[in-house]
Amino acid sequence: FGRRALEIAEQAVREASDFMGVTESEPIDFFVYADQAAFYDALGPGTRENVGGEAHADIRTMFALIGPGDVTDPWVGIVIPHELTHLVFDTAVGNPYHFPPRWLNEGVATYLSQGYTTSDRSAVEAAVADRRLMPLEALGGQFPTTADRFYLAYAESVSAVDFLVREEGTDALVALIGA
8 A cells, every 4th residue: 555655646746746847856744544533633623524635735744544445445546646736736836925725726736636527517517506606715715614515615626727727728827826
């Protein structure tokens, strides 16, 4: 499992770095927890119940909850790249005084780790039809805590990134990240 996780991690950092035009030269710590209690203890109080991974750019560390039975689960190939993309994103932003909105950070991490999936697309389309779509401005800070709104926030974020790439190109997204 350790070798598989490391291969996924190295490829994710390489691809995210190439995509955002940065070079990662500092080490990244990577901790995997086999049970939820230990994982939440490591992340500390206030950790939301729907968190399966977390990246902390200030200490260049990624935490993931991956149980022994999940070693071959395709989700491992998503959570590791997703969280590591956050660390590369921080390198690309390179501004200690102002951080881009959460929707951009999560949207890029989702876009690079799994893409704009049909389930994300369906969630956004349903929210539009039901007039429940959240404006991107509302997704600049913490995401909602209820599961349905939490997942919709991710879907909207990756939708915005996908739209920008389709309409303006990857260079426009990279310029936005660097701005």
